[in-house]
Amino acid sequence: MTASASSAPPPALSPAVTFEAVSRHYGAVRAVDGVDLAIAPGEFFAMLGPSGSGKTTCLRLIAGFERPSAGHIRLFGEQVEDLPPYRRGVNTVFQDYALFPHLDILENVGFGLKMRGVEAAERRRAAAEALELVKLPGYGARKPGQLSGGQRQRVALARALVNKPKVLLLDEPLGALDLKLREQMQEELKAIQKSLGVTFIFVTHDQGEALSMADRVAVFSEGKIRQIGAPEEIYNRPRTRFVADFVGSSNLLPPDFVEKRLGARRWGSLRPEQIALRPAGSGEGAPARIASVSYLGATTRLGLETAPEEGALRLHAAVPAAAATGLALGQMVEAAFAPEAIHLMEDAP
Amino acid sequence: MRSDKEGARAPLGLKIAAGLGLAFLHLPILLIFVYAFTTEERSYQWPPPGFTLKWFGVAWGRADLWEALILSLKVASLATLLAMLLGTLCAAAMSRTKFFGRESISLLIILPIALPGIVTGVALRSAFNLAEIPFSFWTLIIGHATFCVVMVYNNAVARFRRLHGSLMEAAADLGADGFQAFRYVVLPNIGTALLAGGMLAFALSFDEVIVTTFTAGQQQTLPIWMLEELVRPRQRPVTNVAAMVVALATFLPILLAYRLTRDGDQTAGAGK
Amino acid sequence: MTAAEIPQSRGLRGALSDWFWRNPGMTLFLMLLPPLLWLGIIYLGSLFALLLQSFYSIDEYSGLINREFTLKTYAELFKPANLDIILRTVTMAALVTVGSAVVAFPIAYFAARYAKGRWKAIFYLGVMLPLWSSYLVKVYAWKLILAREGILNWTFAKLHLTWLVEAWLALPIVGGNSLSVSHTGTFLVFLYVWLPYMILPIQASLERVPGNLIEAASDLGATPRQTFWNVLFPLALPGVLAGSIFTFSLTMGDYIIPQIVGTSRRFIGQAVYAHQGTAGNIPLAAAFTVAPILIMGVYLWFAKRKGAFDAL
Numbered sequence: 001m002t003a004s005a006s007s008a009p010p011p012a013l014s015p016a017v018t019f020e021a022v023s024r025h026y027g028a029v030r031a032v033d034g035v036d037l038a039i040a041p042g043e044f045f046a047m048l049g050p051s052g053s054g055k056t057t058c059l060r061l062i063a064g065f066e067r068p069s070a071g072h073i074r075l076f077g078e079q080v081e082d083l084p085p086y087r088r089g090v091n092t093v094f095q096d097y098a099l100f101p102h103l104d105i106l107e108n109v110g111f112g113l114k115m116r117g118v119e120a121a122e123r124r125r126a127a128a129e130a131l132e133l134v135k136l137p138g139y140g141a142r143k144p145g146q147l148s149g150g151q152r153q154r155v156a157l158a159r160a161l162v163n164k165p166k167v168l169l170l171d172e173p174l175g176a177l178d179l180k181l182r183e184q185m186q187e188e189l190k191a192i193q194k195s196l197g198v199t200f201i202f203v204t205h206d207q208g209e210a211l212s213m214a215d216r217v218a219v220f221s222e223g224k225i226r227q228i229g230a231p232e233e234i235y236n237r238p239r240t241r242f243v244a245d246f247v248g249s250s251n252l253l254p255p256d257f258v259e260k261r262l263g264a265r266r267w268g269s270l271r272p273e274q275i276a277l278r279p280a281g282s283g284e285g286a287p288a289r290i291a292s293v294s295y296l297g298a299t300t301r302l303g304l305e306t307a308p309e310e311g312a313l314r315l316h317a318a319v320p321a322a323a324a325t326g327l328a329l330g331q332m333v334e335a336a337f338a339p340e341a342i343h344l345m346e347d348a349p
Numbered sequence: 350m351r352s353d354k355e356g357a358r359a360p361l362g363l364k365i366a367a368g369l370g371l372a373f374l375h376l377p378i379l380l381i382f383v384y385a386f387t388t389e390e391r392s393y394q395w396p397p398p399g400f401t402l403k404w405f406g407v408a409w410g411r412a413d414l415w416e417a418l419i420l421s422l423k424v425a426s427l428a429t430l431l432a433m434l435l436g437t438l439c440a441a442a443m444s445r446t447k448f449f450g451r452e453s454i455s456l457l458i459i460l461p462i463a464l465p466g467i468v469t470g471v472a473l474r475s476a477f478n479l480a481e482i483p484f485s486f487w488t489l490i491i492g493h494a495t496f497c498v499v500m501v502y503n504n505a506v507a508r509f510r511r512l513h514g515s516l517m518e519a520a521a522d523l524g525a526d527g528f529q530a531f532r533y534v535v536l537p538n539i540g541t542a543l544l545a546g547g548m549l550a551f552a553l554s555f556d557e558v559i560v561t562t563f564t565a566g567q568q569q570t571l572p573i574w575m576l577e578e579l580v581r582p583r584q585r586p587v588t589n590v591a592a593m594v595v596a597l598a599t600f601l602p603i604l605l606a607y608r609l610t611r612d613g614d615q616t617a618g619a620g621k
Numbered sequence: 622m623t624a625a626e627i628p629q630s631r632g633l634r635g636a637l638s639d640w641f642w643r644n645p646g647m648t649l650f651l652m653l654l655p656p657l658l659w660l661g662i663i664y665l666g667s668l669f670a671l672l673l674q675s676f677y678s679i680d681e682y683s684g685l686i687n688r689e690f691t692l693k694t695y696a697e698l699f700k701p702a703n704l705d706i707i708l709r710t711v712t713m714a715a716l717v718t719v720g721s722a723v724v725a726f727p728i729a730y731f732a733a734r735y736a737k738g739r740w741k742a743i744f745y746l747g748v749m750l751p752l753w754s755s756y757l758v759k760v761y762a763w764k765l766i767l768a769r770e771g772i773l774n775w776t777f778a779k780l781h782l783t784w785l786v787e788a789w790l791a792l793p794i795v796g797g798n799s800l801s802v803s804h805t806g807t808f809l810v811f812l813y814v815w816l817p818y819m820i821l822p823i824q825a826s827l828e829r830v831p832g833n834l835i836e837a838a839s840d841l842g843a844t845p846r847q848t849f850w851n852v853l854f855p856l857a858l859p860g861v862l863a864g865s866i867f868t869f870s871l872t873m874g875d876y877i878i879p880q881i882v883g884t885s886r887r888f889i890g891q892a893v894y895a896h897q898g899t900a901g902n903i904p905l906a907a908a909f910t911v912a913p914i915l916i917m918g919v920y921l922w923f924a925k926r927k928g929a930f931d932a933l
Contacts, residue, residue, distance in 0.1 A: 065518050084642035085521035086529075092522045098515035102537040111533070112523035163523065359735040366727035371744070373724070374751040374816060377762035380772065384765055393768035395775045435656040442652040445645075454653070457660050463866065464917055465874015467890045468668070468910045471897055475674060475907070476667035495664050498656065526638035549753070556755045558877065562894075575757040579764065579881050592758045603753045607746060 014077030016041045016167050016199040017062055022071035023223075024057050031057040033223035034071070039167075039216075041076075044193050044200045046210035049220030050246065058220070059169050059203045063092050076166060086115070091160035092169040096176070097152045099144035105131070105155055106140030112163040130162035131155075133192065150181045161192070167199045174209065186213055207247045211235060219243050236271070239346050244269040251275075251315045253342060255349035261339045267347045272301070274341040275317035277324075278334040285336030286310045290329055300324035304335050378596055385593035390586055404586040414591060417574035424486070424570060425554040428493035432550045435494070436501025437543060441535075443502075444509035461496040469496065470563030477564070484566025492564035493557060497550035504546030508539045545606040552602050556595075571595065675907035684901060694904040698912075703892070707912050710889040713804070714872035717811040718819075718865045724812065725819035725864065726857075732820075733827035734853075748824075752817035760881055763810045767801040767882060774800075797884055807883035814878065815871050819864035826860025827853065862924050869920060873913040889913060 019037035023030065032054045039045045047055035060066040061073060064085030073081050080088055091112065099108050109127035110118075118126070124140075131137055134154035144152055153173060160168055170189075174182045190213055193200045204210050210217045211231040218228045219242075227239045238244035241252055253268040262268070278284040287310065292303030299318045306313045315335055327333070359367075385404070387397035408414060439458060443451065461469055473492050482488060512535060520530040558572035565573060575595070578588040641648045677686055678693040697703065732744035751759070766773050777786050790796040790803060797803030830853060838848040876890025887895070889909055897906035 063518075063522055065521070082643065084526070084639055085518070086524045086526050087639070090522075092519070094515045094519060096515055098519035100516065100519070100534060100538075111520075111525075114533070115524040115526075115529055159523070359731060363727055363731055363735075367731035367744075370724055370728040370816075370820075371747050373813070374747065377759065377766060377813065378751065378754060380765055381758060381762050392770050393765045394770045395765075395768075395772040435659055438652050439656040442649055445649060448649060454657065457665070458656075461660075461664060463870060463921060465870050465890070465910075465913045467874040467876055467893050468671075468914060469664070471893055471906055471910055472664075472667035472671040474897065475903055476663075476670050478903075479670055491663060495660070498660065526635055527641050528634055528638055552753050556753075556757070558757060559874070563897075572755070572757050575755075575761070576877065579757065579761055588761070592755075592761050595755045596758050599754050600750060603749055604746070607749060 014074070015039055016043065016076060017201065018072075018074040018077075019058070019061075020072040020074070022058075022061060022068045022073060024054075024061060024066055025069045030223045032061065032068075035223075035225055037218065037225065037228070039199060039201060041199055042197045044190070044213060044215045045202065046214035046217045047201065047203045047220060048205070048207055048210040048217050048247070050205055053220035054223040055203045055205075055218075055220040056171060057223075059092075059171055059201060062167065062201065063090055063169055064088050089163075089165060090167045090169060091163050091165035092171060093153075093156045093160050093173045095171045095173065097144075097156040099152055099155060099159070101144055103143075104140065105136075105142050105144065105147070108144065108155060109140075109159045109162050111159065116163075126162050127158075130158040133161065134158045135188075149176055150185070153177065153185065157189075157192075161196070161198070165198065167201060170200060170202045172203055172205070174204075174206075182209075189213065211247070217247075219247060221246070237343050238269055241267055241269075241345060241347050244345065249316060250343075251313075253313070254311060257311050257313065258342060258344070262342060262344070264344060265349050267345045267349060268342040269345060270315075270337060270342050272316045272318040273299075274337050275304075275315065275319070276336045277302070277317065277319055277327075278336045280332040280334055282334055285334035288315065288333055288335045290327055290331045290333060293324065293327060293329065295321065295324075297321070302327070304333070306335065381589070381592050381596055384589040387586065387589065390584075393585070404590045407584070408587045408590040408594075411587060413569070414571075414574065414587070417569045417571045420486075420568060421555055421571040424489050424493055425551045427490050428497050428554045429547050429551045431490065431494040432497030432501050433543060433547050436498045436546065436550075437505055437539075439498065440502050440505035440509050444506055444512070458499050458502050462499050466496075466557075466559035467563075470560040473560065474563040484564065484568070486568070488564045488566070489561065489568065489570070492560045493554040496557070496560065497554055500550040500553055501543065501546035504542045504549065505539055508542040509535075512538055541609045545609045548602040548606040548609075552599055556599065671907045671910060674903050675911055677904045679902045679904055686903060694908045697905055698908045703909075706887050706889055706892050706909075709886065710873055710913075711916065713808065713811065713888065714869045716808060717815060717872045718868045720808070720812045721816045721819040721868050722823075722861050722865065725816055725823055726861075729820045729823035729827060729860075730853075730857075733824045748817050748820045752821070756814065757877075759814050760810060760878055763806075763813060763882060764801065767799075767806050767809070769799050769801070801882050802884055804884060807879050810878050810882045811872050811875070815868045818867035818871065819861075822863035822867075823857055823860040826857050826863070830856050859927060862927055866917075866920065866924055870913070870917050873916065 015038040017037065017039040019035045022032060022035045022037075024032040035054070035058060037058075047058060049055045057066060061068055062075075064080070064083060064087075068081055072079055075088060075090065100111065103111065106124060106127050109130050110123040113123045113126060128137070128140060131139060134157050136151060136154050136158070139147070139151070139155075144155070147155065153176075156173070173189075174185050177185060186209060189200070202210070202214060211234070214231060216228060217231055217234050219226045219234060221242050227234060227243045229237075234243065235248050238247060238250065244250045244252060248271070250269040250271055253270055255265045255267055258268040259265045276285075280287060287307040288304040289307075290302060291305045291314070294301045296318075298321055300321050300323075302317045302319060302324065304315045304317055306315065317335060383397065384393070386400040386402065387394075388399035388401045388403075389397055439454075443455065470492070473488075473495075477484065477488055516534060516538070517530060520534045525533060556572060558570075558576055561570055561573060562576070569577070571591075575588070575591065578585075578591075582588065674686075675694055676690050676692070677688050678691045679685070680687050728744070728748070732741065732748070736744045765771055768774075774783070774786065777783050786800070789805065790799065795803065795805045797805075800806045800809075834852060835848060838852045839845075843851065874890055876888065876894045879888045879891060889912060893906045893909045896902040896909065
């Protein structure tokens with residue numbers, strides 16, 4: 001499946017992972033609250049949300065480290081909430097890697113095979129192959145403590161992949177890496193996923209990471225999924241203010257403002273690159289004052305404050321650098337955009 | 350990186366005080382080594398009038414000393430085994446999730462060493478009397494295992510805590526059932542801590558005298574034998590020799606336990 | 622690549638393992654059961670039985686124990702002679718605690734902040750070895766040292782200071798016939814035997830002070846002396862308190878040291894030993910043990926509030 005597919009889960013007889021009204025409560029806290037979900041085989045699926053939104057708990061429910069308080073979880077059609085983690089055929093790349101400190105790298109990677117009774121020679125061969133896949137050939141004899149963070153991350157990946165899991169779970173796997181390494185790993189992960197065709201479920205709080213890597217993204221908050229869809233859909237057509245706010249840098253438009261332009265009294269969102277600047281008094285847009293200017297190379301990001309009669313909104317506009325030359329702080333301009341560019345959201349006004 | 354440890358030098362007064370303190374800790378033990386060779390039989394005369402190896406032979410031939418030593422070794426081994434079983438179970442359970450009553454349990458475990466030994470001793474003795482249990486090898490074991498549990502527990506619980514987060518989950522995730530996870534992940538990681546805890550428990554039991562006097566009845570462990578000699582000296586030079594041998598014998602497990610925990614922490618710490 | 626089969630159940634062991642996973646509460650309970658049964662029944666049971674017996678009394682004529690609830694034994698405990706014993710023991714425990722804190726602090730301070738590499742190991746073992754060497758051997762060593770013909774008197778004689786020892790022994794309370802039968806001797810042996818228990822917690826709490834805290838203090842203009850008193854010392858206090866739990870408790874419960882090195886005046890431990898043994902007065906012995914239990918209870922509560930348990 002490709003990134004341009006529709007938001008509906010792809011048709012398949014049994015999805016790789018199914019959540020049916022799954023909840024996980026800790027006392028009064030509803031970490032996961034009635035989640036329904038279907039993830040297709042071979043899909044690269046991201047669970048995105050702020051910390052405490054329930055995304056990690058969902059991952060742990062799939063792995064079997066937690067059990068649902070209510071609802072059912074299916075893996076390829078089979079109900080698994082009564083199966084312990086070691087019977088699920090799913091593998092996890094842990095956030096802190098969780099490499100066994102007493103084993104060397106080859107033994108770490110071969111651990112899952114050993115538990116399944118694969119004999120030593122075959123185990124070593126498969127582990128070495130997996131290490132090659134993650135570009136760490138020849139590291140087998142080292143101990144986890146002798147590797148860098150990025151290398152440990154790769155070992156953790158190899159250790160999971162060598163078992164040929166039905167579903168691979170990744171819990172913020174890139175969180176501890178620095179920016180450059182993270183970007184490199186994003187590409188590699190994506191390539192590995194495509195070449196192996198394994199279902200990847202990826203938990204992250206970084207919206208950029210989720211949007212750039214995943215086929216589909218689920219946005220979590222307060223234990224619920226707020227929106228599921230392809231990255232462009234989530235980015236361009238956020239369904240709620242929370243999603244618009246959390247994913248990307250959309251401008252939130254209050255119902256009053258939207259009603260004036262579209263007649264519908266609803267919350268709206270407007271992407272910064274869809275705002276153009278016009279001279280003050282031209283009457284083509286909403287009068288606004290320039291509150292900040294940041295140069296970002298090809299584009300310039302402007303902070304605008306609309307006039308009081310327009311609700312004194314703070315808007316962000318991303319304009320080509322050429323269009324921003326000569327602008328000064330405090331200068332009055334007009335922020336122009338096509339009314340159709342406003343995306344209406346589902347929240348109650 | 351610069352820290353005060355590299356930068357500053359210790360003030361002279363502190364050096365002297367620390368040095369004198371260490372000397373204070375060690376000179377009395379060294380003295381034992383000198384007295385083991387003295388020719389003086391009737392008093393604790395210093396300096397010794399002469400030196401001899403004769404008393405080592407005499408001590409070697411003393412049957413009561415051997416019996417006491419063997420009883421002590423038996424009691425310490427069995428009490429340590431029991432304490433390792435109970436302490437490991439306790440540490441494993443306590444390092445899991447938080448649960449109701451956890452604080453009270455940790456208090457219960459340290460109570461046998463937090464309360465004065467005589468309280469434990471008298472309590473056990475009167476309980477044995479009430480229940481009409483005659484004093485035997487087993488009453489000794491019960492008393493010793495009770496205060497040894499905490500040694501094993503203390504050593505194991507820190508190591509367990511490091512394990513119980515994602516390492517246990519990783520094992521289950523990779524297909525290890527509970528028993529496999531214990532064998533291939535838990536045991537290799539807590540093994541040295543358990544061994545160190547066991548050795549300390551052994552040393553504690555081997556040396557214990559207060560609880561022992563209350564639970565031993567007529568039996569003589571090595572410390573009870575020593576105590577008898579201290580209160581009513583029969584053959585002072587033999588006591589001197591026994592004291593030296595005991596001092597030497599306790600050094601070895603301590604040195605070994607030190608090496609074990611130090612190396613263990615290095616490998617375990619390297620995982621993070 | 623084909624997805625692996627979900628591993629199948631593996632016989633009895635697998636079934637048991639699955640059961641543990643499905644019943645985590647029960648698993649926890651089963652793990653805790655043996656140690657809790659042991660400590661709860663054998664240890665706490667004995668302790669409560671002992672406390673119970675302190676409410677019995679002994680018949681003065683027959684010497685038999687009268688199993689009726691009474692406070693008579695506690696009235697006995699508060700007789701001046703017995704109160705004297707408790708007071709003497711607590712005073713000794715307090716003095717030993719203060720004394721060992723004073724001697725321990727420089728050692729711990731040096732080991733924690735200045736000793737490195739090999740010296741660090743030497744200091745560590747230098748404390749661990751005496752801590753773990755035989756208690757009776759240590760007491761015995763002091764019997765040798767304090768003996769009239771022993772090394773201490775010999776040293777003082779060589780230094781022509783025998784008069785000093787004699788003047789000290791002539792003092793009331795701390796003095797006596799010789800060092801080995803005086804409270805001074807008892808104090809010295811207690812101090813020696815429990816000293817390592819004080820050093821280790823202080824050292825541990827000092828080692829937890831991050832190096833940049835010291836740098837921050839000097840950055841803010843504190844002299845080394847000010848840094849010590851305003852930063853290091855307050856942070857080391859929980860360690861001192863943790864150590865004092867040991868020195869205090871151990872001194873209060875000991876009956877061997879004052880028996881071997883000391884006067885004929887009794888300490889709590891000796892009183893308990895004598896009452897439960899030859900006198901057969903278990904109720905009074907039990908009542909005597911209540912004193913250290915109560916004192917340690919209050920002490921532990923106080924120490925816990927001050928954060929000493931974290932320094933253990």
